[in-house]
Each structure stands twice: as structure tokens, then as C-alpha cells.
Amino acid sequence: MGSHIKIINTLMNMNHIWFLSVLVLTNFLHAEASCIWGNSSASCFNSSLTTPPTDVPRNILYLELNYNNIPYLSPEHFTGLVKLLKLMIVSSNVTDIDADTFTAVPNLGELYLASNSLTALEQGYNLIKEIETETFEHQQDLTTLHLSHNNLEFIDKSMFKGLDSLKILHLDNNKISSLPVDVFENTPSLVNIDLNQNNINALHIGTFKSLSKLVVLELSENKLSSIQTGTFEGLIKLNYLNLAFNNISTLEPKII
Ligand SMILES: *[C@@H]1O[C@H](CO)[C@@H](O)[C@H](O)[C@H]1NC(C)=O
Ligand SMILES: *[C@@H]1O[C@H](CO)[C@@H](O)[C@H](O)[C@H]1NC(C)=O
Numbered sequence: 001m002g003s004h005i006k007i008i009n010t011l012m013n014m015n016h017i018w019f020l021s022v023l024v025l026t027n028f029l030h031a032e033a034s035c036i037w038g039n040s041s042a043s044c045f046n047s048s049l050t051t052p053p054t055d056v057p058r059n060i061l062y063l064e065l066n067y068n069n070i071p072y073l074s075p076e077h078f079t080g081l082v083k084l085l086k087l088m089i090v091s092s093n094v095t096d097i098d099a100d101t102f103t104a105v106p107n108l109g110e111l112y113l114a115s116n117s118l119t120a121l122e123q124g125y126n127l128i129k130e131i132e133t134e135t136f137e138h139q140q141d142l143t144t145l146h147l148s149h150n151n152l153e154f155i156d157k158s159m160f161k162g163l164d165s166l167k168i169l170h171l172d173n174n175k176i177s178s179l180p181v182d183v184f185e186n187t188p189s190l191v192n193i194d195l196n197q198n199n200i201n202a203l204h205i206g207t208f209k210s211l212s213k214l215v216v217l218e219l220s221e222n223k224l225s226s227i228q229t230g231t232f233e234g235l236i237k238l239n240y241l242n243l244a245f246n247n248i249s250t251l252e253p254k255i256i
């Protein structure tokens with residue numbers, strides 16, 4: 001009898017332990033399902049995150065946060081990720097980015113913010129104002145910036161200030177209607193600019209004059225009705241210019 005009771009007790013204990021292990025295990029699996037990481041990268045794809053994770057190893061080089069619901073980014077979210085080279089936050093409902101967010105990741109080389117809800121209204125206007133002052137000020141290593149598929153309307157003339165190494169700039173599928181004449185003055189390394197599918201209705205002479213390394217310029221599906229002589233002045237390396245699906249009826253000679 002004694003041993004019978006003992007067995008029951010053991011089973012009860014085991015049940016208890018089993019129940020606890022299931023809880024522990026469930027938490028563990030949940031954590032694993034949200035983010036998976038190895039020595040150099042972490043991925044939190046489609047993980048219902050509302051803020052970037054704080055528990056990934058601080059020495060990772062790559063962080064992927066695509067398909068989450070992260071409306072707001074600030075420097076605290078990236079504190080200590082000093083080795084980060086590539087950050088992807090695509091399709092994650094990002095609307096607002098604090099001014100100095102990316103100063104926390106001084107070695108960032110590639111930033112993908114495509115398919116979010118960045119706008120030039122309310123929060124978005126802050127984004128642009130703040131980009132003007134500090135956001136990219138210390139990002140000399142940034143080579144790739146993807147802001148495609150947002151709702152950007154205005155590009156401030158100082159928006160890309162400090163991006164000395166920027167090679168690839170994707171701004172396609174936004175609502176940009178004009179480009180300030182000196183917007184590319186501080187981005188001499190640009191090789192590829194994609195402005196397809198915006199509302200650009202005119203280009204100022206000299207807008208691209210500092211871009212002696214630019215090879216590809218995409219301007220299709222905008223609202224351009226004419227191109228003035230001198231518009232593409234300075235683009236000595238250009239070998240691909242896309243002006244399809246605008247409303248250009250005549251081209252002046254020597255536009256390039
Ligand atoms: C991760 O780092 C550990 C310790 O430094 C090393 O033994 C292991 O091989 C590394 N794994 C990979 C996939 O690089
Ligand atoms: C994200 O996960 C949900 C639920 O598991 C799934 O229905 C959806 O298709 C996933 N989305 C993507 C882009 O993988």
C-alpha cells in the first residue's frame with residue numbers, strides 16, 4: 001500500500017513537473033518562434049512584434065524584423081548593437097522614426113524600410129524634419145537605403161545630408177512631387193536612384209550635378225511633361241535613364 005501511494009505521489013509530482021516543463025517549453029518555443037538567432041544574425045520575421053526585440057545578442061551583424069507591427073522606432077531599440085551592418089524592417093507598419101534612432105548603430109551599412117507607412121504628414125513630417133537634422137548625420141557607412149512603398153510626399157533638401165557613402169537609394173512608390181535642387185549635394189557616391197511611381201512633375205536644372213558616379217536613374221511613372229536642357233548635367237557615368245510613362249511629348253536636344 002505504501003508503495004502504491006508512493007507511486008501516485010511520484011506520478012503527481014511528475015505531472016506537476018510535466019505541467020511546469022510544458023509551460024517552460026511553451027515559453028521557450030514562443031521565444032524561438034519570435035526570433036531565431038545565430039552568431040551573426042537574428043531574424044524575427046512575421047512575429048507579431050510591436051517593438052524591436054531587446055534579447056537578441058548584442059554582437060550580431062544582421063537583424064531582420066520584416067512583417068511585424070512596429071509603429072515607432074527610437075534609439076533605445078537598438079542600444080548596444082554596435083556591430084550591426086544590415087537592418088531590415090520591411091512591411092512592418094513603421095510610421096514614426098525618432099531623430100537619432102540610427103546613431104545607436106554606427107556601423108550600419110544597409111537599411112531597408114520599404115513598404116511601411118512613412119508619410120510626410122504628422123509623424124512622417126517629423127521623420128523628414130528629423131532626417132534633416134540628425135538621423136543620418138553619423139551614418140558615413142550607410143551604402144543602401146530602401147524607403148520604397150511608403151507615403152513620403154516631401155523630400156527635404158538636407159534629408160540625405162551625411163550619407164557620404166550612399167550608393168543605392170530607393171524611393172520608388174511614394175508620393176514625392178518635387179526634388180529640391182540641392183537634395184543630392186551631399187551624396188556623391190550614389191550609383192543607383194529609383195524614383196519610379198511618384199508624382200514628380202518637374203525637375204530643376206542641376207539637381208543631379210554632384211552625381212558623377214550615378215549609373216542608373218529611374219523616373220518612370222511620374223508626371224513629367226518636359227525635360228529642360230541641362231537637367232541631367234553632371235551625370236557622366238549614367239547609362240540607364242528610365243522616363244517611361246510620363247507625359248513628355250517633346251524632348252529638347254542635348255538633355256544629357
Ligand atoms: C558560433 O560561435 C561559436 C563560439 O565562438 C563557434 O564555436 C561556432 O562554430 C559558431 N557557429 C557558427 C555557425 O559560426
Ligand atoms: C504571418 O503569419 C500568419 C499567421 O501565422 C500567416 O497567416 C501569414 O500568412 C504570415 N505572413 C507572412 C507574410 O508570412
Ligand SMILES: *[C@@H]1O[C@H](CO)[C@@H](O)[C@H](O)[C@H]1NC(C)=O
Binds near residue numbers: 067091
Ligand atoms: C499593419 O497594420 C494594419 C492595419 O492596422 C494591419 O491590418 C496589418 O496586419 C499590420 N501588419 C502587420 C504585419 O502586422
Ligand SMILES: *[C@@H]1O[C@H](CO)[C@@H](O)[C@H](O)[C@H]1NC(C)=O
Binds near residue numbers: 225247249
Ligand atoms: C499631358 O500633356 C499635355 C500637353 O502636352 C496636357 O494637355 C495634358 O493635360 C497632360 N496630361 C496629363 C495627364 O498631365
